[in-house]
Amino acid sequence: MKNRHIIILVLLIFSIIGCNLSPVKQHLIKVSAHINAMKTKFGTDYLKPDLLSHFPNEIKDTTHLSLLSSPPTCPPSFECRKQFGEVYLITKRDTITENRIKDNYLYKTKYLSDSNIIINLPELKFNRFSIEKCNKEFDNKYPIPYFESYDFNLGEKTFEKDIDGEIYVDYLHTIPNDLMVYVIKAEAGNFWKEDCQEIRHSLNEWKNGYSKGIAVSEEKELMVYWTMIW
Template identity: 30%
Template structure:
């Protein structure tokens, strides 16, 4: 089993005096190297460089758990930057969802903090949640289980003040290096696929870039 890789040396939560301090070249080099481990098609919407602390990257290649992703969490971003990102997203996104929506098509929705942290097998506790009528016109989004303030109340581990923009999503196996078995947690038409986008919260001053493959 390929173990999940978290770049601990890039996970940075500074004390208050570090907030918005420019990111040093070594940390940006590590960020760039991690991003370049993925197909350019998957990460072309990520920033070329990380500009301020605190931030966190998630780099997972756990094919056996349908958990392949690259994610960048940027905290304490200035509102001018956030508004600029939102303006761009409004023009080019396929879909926009709210973390407060009652129906969301979530990749690996049965993963819990316990199974995720301990790399345990996932139990599908309610199979009726796999195929729901409301999923018909939805694109898959990730579970943001690594979010700093994560809780499991809404299934995606985000607070209710996030807008979630999907930039691209396709079903099927598109990447030879990450060819996976059909994901039992996903509906029939999305047993395999990929999704990428950005989640935004002005209230939390947070940007989350994602690319996920399952």
């Protein structure tokens, strides 16, 4: 009976603390918890560990905050539906993290420069909204995300397409003009535990692989963390 009273007291204390937190603080706690859960769950069906190790453990500011997690749905956890996925987090610029990564990055590039290997993940399979600059190979380069698919809260355009009577929607998000990209790690190869033999429309060497890193805008004072696998 005494232990039961202790458990009830502890639960009551946490309930009171939760009630005293502001909605913003509660939101930051939820986002942080989701990121840490994804660090364990994302890439479960992939052979490369620690895919989200560069993501922060705790989010402390809502400035520029935007998060998307789109994990693969494929064997052995699921049937073959989508053998690619990504996670991105946009948040306030963290100069400590930025400087640490700048001392140990694999590849650096201006996003708006020519001849980047820009991966538009859905289009590797579906080819519904073809983008001229995406999914092309270049020597001595490493894959980076199609950042226009990331929501920077700077505006967007919506596109619709009718394919065989079905309407598909795509979004083109406004991005910072000074976005500088740092690839931390990237490898070409098939690292899936079970291969779905999914269609890939391009990218010979980089038909399969993964890439992770950060991108920074000094002008907008924001940072993007990303990981993508395909």
